[in-house]
Amino acid sequence: MTAIGAELLLQTEIGAGLLPQTAIGAELLLQTEIGAGLLPQTAIGAGLLLQLGLGALAVVSGLMAAPSLRSRAGGILCTLLAVTGLATGLGALLGATGGLLIPIALPMDPLVLAPDRLGGLFMLVVSGVGILVSLYSMSSTRGADASRTAWVAMPVFLVGMQLVPAATDSVSFLLAWEIMTLGSTVLLLADHASRATVASASIWYSAMSQLSFFFILAGFAVLAAASGGTSFTSLQAVEPGSWPANLAFVLLLLGFGGKAELVPLHVWVPRVLPEAPSHVSAAMSGAMVKIGVYGGLLVCVRLLPDGPPWWGIAIMLVGGVSALYGILQASVSSDLKVLLAYSTTENMGLVFLGLGASMLLRGFDATAAADAALVAALLLTISHAAFKSTLFLGAGAIIHATGERNLDRLGGLGARMPVTAAAFGIASLGAAAIPITSGFVAEWMLLQSLIHGGRLDGAVVSVAASVAMPLAVAVIALTAGLALLTFVKAYGIAFLARPRSAAAADAREVPRLMQLALALGALFVLALGLLPGPIAALVAHTVSSNPTTAVQSVGLGGVSLPGIGAVLDPIMLVVLSALVAIPVIVSIIVSARRHPHRTVDLPWGGGGSRARPRMQYTATSYAEPLVRVFDDVLKPSRDVQVTHVAESRYLVERVRVEQRVSDIFETRLYRPVLNLLQRYGIVVRHLANGSIHRYLSYSFVALLIVLIVVSL
Amino acid sequence: MNTALSSIIIASVQVVLFVFLAPLLMGLIRQVRATIEGRAGAGIWQPWRDVRKLLAKNPVRAEGSSWMLRAGPVALMVSSLLLCVLLPLVGTIPFPSIPSDLFVIVSVMLIGVVALALVGLDGGTAFGGMGSSRHMTVAALVEPTLLLSVYALSIPAGTSTISAIVETRLLSPEVIISPVSVLALVALSIAIMAETARLPIDNPGTHLELTMLHEAMTLEASGRDLAWLEVGSWLKLAALLGLVSNLVVPWGIVTDFSALGLLIGVVTIAVKVLVLGVLLSVGEIFLAKVRLFQVPELLAGSFALAFLAVTASYLVA
Known part of the structure; x- marks a missing residue:
């Protein structure tokens, strides 16, 4: 497989020009009539093929490698796979075209994998997280996490996530989607023998994934029936206001919302993400959830743009409720990984809030604000991938060092694990949207687009928008406030003060490779926050028809929104703070020389004579x-x-x-339904009691009914 | 004179002025309160003497406390100094690449909030954690009011840049007394009272464990650590009072740079802040601290006002 990949790579040529999607499809179709099955037309195609090859090689190595070498070999191959994905995604994001065509005998549109700019962006995000996770897992996996099954599933999961954004027709999209789900389910199951909670989490995960898949399948089926084709180009022909479009919109929103952990389909999140091995949680929360967002964007931006206003309002509603509910649950959770899992729901809620706002505003022709909201949603997605994977990897490092994920039993880790503490701290600042991190820029842009969206040239755009926008601002503000509390709690309780258990007191810093992954993640968070301008400008090209008027890069990496007149330059903010900090620091140095500090057991401690960690x-x-x-x-x-x-x-x-x-949502919505199903199961058990006579009579009755129906 | 240079001059003047003014404001507030209550008081220069004393002491730090106890106070101080740089206090000429954007200013303020909360936790005592937890809860609940009230104020100006909002109010003073603006200002004032730990949300004069918010977090800090925490908090109060006074009475602020204008700007903002401080102090005499679990109701009320202000400005105007 790889040999072919390499050989074909030599024959490839860099794709030039910006051919429209359909033309590529046609061109590829012509080529396949001459050549064999898989044809890499361009660098993108070669990249995709190379990924498939590396994935296959990683699967083989997972199966064959000796246990002592398995993690190292698998990790290296997965890193290479992710790096290839990164290059491919970058190429597609910068405008290179081309891909793979897989001919099939069935009477439908051919399967074409050819990522566009938006797909390229998501491939980039997914593979960025993939690199961190692969590096980390090389030295973090032990025991069941490093089993043969786990290392076979890992590349499958990574390849699946890479192929979804590359798909240009619904069939290959669904295939890649299922590969991704399969890989993640197996990875989750790795540790099922030692902990009973893992098995229960797997059942929830499988059930909810298949529910999502069903909704997406049904949604695409409705669109395909209405348009007569399965490729995205033909699905675009469906009129957005028509009833098939409305039905498909609801189905697809449910399906993608389930993957993106939106309320009320989020119930798998607090079970699955904490139970999975930490590098898998990081990949799921950092990358897989983004595929749900990609699905949402695919529907709302690509397939069915210009939908009716209630679509935007529905998405804003779902997003807003998810954001608030997620952060509220996160803020009261004492389990570090549950906290991070719920906070993922919050962040995805904000992304969908931005997406919904942009749809609503576009409907009212407030194009500048709509573009800004969409770019903000994408920036939030990218920054979430960076900080949340770092946070999950950090939580994994804590578990690695102490065996604890209950915050109530941690403490004082800052002095014992300085690198982990620094990376987790920076990522926490990102999650709390504090300057100068990536989360701050994204939330700033979202708020700017919302407060400028209510009016267009001084006139109120609509009553709906003038109520929705302030409410959305309030939701974001409360979410941001609670996120601040949540991450002050997570960082402060885990890393500051005195250890609350012996395990925390004996903690040691994790191995070098894990530190490297953590440091890289923290670096991403800072880089995205310090240089938002070029990144936002690049992102704007993926979704906006007129990117230069939507977002521009100014100064040293600053970002400006010309359409609504807002500017932000984080580097200048750093320079300013450094300037005002100079006198403070000088006076500290002078004072420290004359008045050195004293360390005592207990400076005040509430007037007591001892201070126990408890x-x-x-x-x-x-x-x-x-x-x-x-x-x-x-x-x-x-x-x-x-x-x-x-x-x-x-x-x-x-x-x-x-x-x-x-x-x-679990106790009020899911429990009653599950109880009902269980009761139905008990009743139905009597119908299928194993008697062959009974089954034969069922068949006979069924045959009679069919005959009657046919004769009518 | 070009904009960049004049904005730099104004920012430096603001920082120097407020570093001088903030302890004085604190002294004035305490002295007015003491006088009305029939006490002699320590005089308006006492905070200055306190700072000098604290900077000349050896800080005492608990065993097991981390670098946060040293860095946190500095972060709070820097965030407050940045507020003095960015807010339109003496003049409304902003930096070209960092305008005094409302969201940036709120986030800069949040850096200080977070630093203080982490310092509270770092001591490893029950009081610090308690204060930190309460402080963050209040901060989280204040945020919607804060953003929505300034959103309401931003609508007449059409931008979220606070300098532009102040200039709009200077040019068309009828905006100031419009119902929308009054509602938003009331909501903003409640939010600022909560942010700066004043009555009725927190009692700045107390050291009773059940009522402390802000004070509980600084209990374990001493020497210069405590000095930065105190000065940082005072600076924040002074800067936010300056913002409110400029929103209500924008006259005197420098819009076109000149030496005389700068002098007038400095004098007027000093007078405005000190007068507002006296009003605050007199008002606090008549207020009792509300119970911690009634604070959310107060904040919900202020949020309702702010929300009303925003929707009204869309639908009525």
């Missing part, structure tokens, strides 16, 4: 005020057990407090 605030107590404020939504259940010293009602030996916050 006296510190924990993550649970940190979030307690919030649980009280939002108890209507969170429905906390609290269990207090007081054990008295024998024969005394007044002396207390121990108090045990347990507080649980449930997911209301």
Whole structure:
């Protein structure tokens, strides 16, 4: 496979010019009549083929390599695979065209893998995360995580994620989608023997993935029936206002929303992401979820643009609810990985909020604001990929070092694991949208587009927009505030103060390769935040018809939105802060020379004479005020057990407090449905009791019904 | 004179002026309160003496505390100094590449909020964590009000740049007393009271564990660490009061650069901030701190005002 890939690579030529999608398809079709099955037309095609080859090689190495070499070999091959993906994606993003055509005998449009600019962007994001994850997993995987199955599934998962954005027809899209789902499910299952929760998580994940797949399949089927073709070009012919378009929109939104962890289809997230090995969680949350976003963009920007206003409002609603609900659950969670998982729901909610706002605004001809909102949504997607994969890898490093992911038992890791602490801290700043990180730029742009979207040349665009925009701003503001609390809690409780358990006290820094992956991730977060201009300008080319009026790069990597007159230059902000910090730092140096500091056991400690680590605030107590404020939504259940010293009602030996916050969507929406299904199953069991006579009579009745229906 | 140079001059003047003014404002607020309550008070220069004393002490740090205890106070100080640079206090001539954009300013302020909360946690004591948790809860709930009220103020100007908003109010003063603007200013004032830990959200004079928010976080800091925390918080209060006073009474602010204009600008902003400080102090005499779990209701009320202001400005105007 690779030999062929390499050989074909030699014959390839760089694709020139910007041919429209259909022309490429036709050209490829002509070529296949002459040549054999897989034809790399251009560098992009060669890149895709090389990825397939490397993926196959990685699968073989996963199967054949000795256990001691497996992680190293698999990791190197997966890194190479991701690097190839990065190059291919970059090429497609910069405007190179071409791809692979897979001829099939079935009477439908041929399967063509040819990423456009938007697809290229997502390939870039996915493979960027892929590189981090592959480097990290080389030294992080142990035991079941490094099993033969896991290392076979890893390249399959990575290749699947790369192929989805490359697909240009619904059939290859769905095929790649299922490859991706299959790979991730197997990876999740790797550790099922040692922990029972993994098995339950796998069932939830499989069920929810297949539900998503069903919705997407149904959505594409509706569109294909209405347009008479399966390629995206022919699906575009469906009139956006028509009923098949409306039906397909709802189905596809449900399907892609499920993958993008939107409420109410997010229930798999808090189970699956914490139970998966950390590098897999990072790949799922950093990369796979983005494929859900890509699906959303595919529908709303490419296949069915100019939909009716209620589409935009529906997406904004789903996004806003997801953002608020996700961050609220994240802020009260004490399990580090559950916290990160719910925060993914929040970020994806914000992305869809931006997407919905851009659709709504485009409908009202506020093009500049609509473009800015769409670019903001994409920037948020990219920055989320950077900071969330770093955070998950950081959580993995903590688990690697302490075996704990419960924040209540961590603490003081900053001094023990400095590199992890620094990377996790920078990524946390990104997640909390603090300058100068990537998250800040994206949220700034989203807010700018919203506050300028309500009016066009001084006139109010519509009543809907003038209510929706302030509400959206309020949702983003509250989300940002709660995200701040969440990540101050996550970083502060885990890395600062004194260790709350022996495991945390004995923690050691993780191996070099894991540190490298963490540092690279943190670097991405900072680079995206410091140089938003060139990145935003590049991103604007993928979605905007008129990119230079939407976003421009100014100064040293600054970004400007000419359409709505807003400018941001993070590097200047850094320079300014450095300037104002100089006098402060000089006076510190002078003062430190004259008055050195003293270290004592306990400077004040509430006036006490000792300070035990157990006296510190924990993550649970940190979030307690919030649980009280939002108890209507969170429905906390609290269990207090007081054990008295024998024969005394007044002396207390121990108090045990347990507080649980449930997911209301699971208890109120899913439980009743599952119970109903279970009851149905019990009833139906009597119908299928194993008697052959009964089954024969069923067939007979069915035959009769068919005959009657046919004769009518 | 070109814009870049005049904006640099104005920014430097603002920083120097506010570093001088903030402790004075604090002293004035405390002295007015003491006088009304019938106490002698320590005089308006006491905060200056406190800072000098703190800078000349050896800081005491707990075993197990990290670099955050040293860096956090500096980060708070830098964030407050940046507020003084970016906000239109003496003049409305912004830097060309970083205009005084509302969202940037709020985020710069949040750097200080986060730094203070982490310093609170780093001590490893119950009080620090408690203060940090309450402080972040309030900060999270204030944010919607803060953004929406300035959003409402930004609509007449058509931009989120605060300098432009102040200039618009200077040119057409009828905007200031429009219902939308009044609603937004009330909401903004409540948000600022919460952000700067003033009554009725926090009691700056207390050291009772049940009522502390801000003070609880600084308990473990001493020497220069404490000095930066204190000065940073004062600077933030002074800068935000300066912003409110310029939104209500924009006259005197420098729009075209000149030496005389700069002098007038410096004097007027100093007077405005000090007068507002006295008003704040007198108002606080009549207020009691609300219970922590009633703070969200107060903030929800202010959020409703801000939301009303935004929608009204769209639908009525």
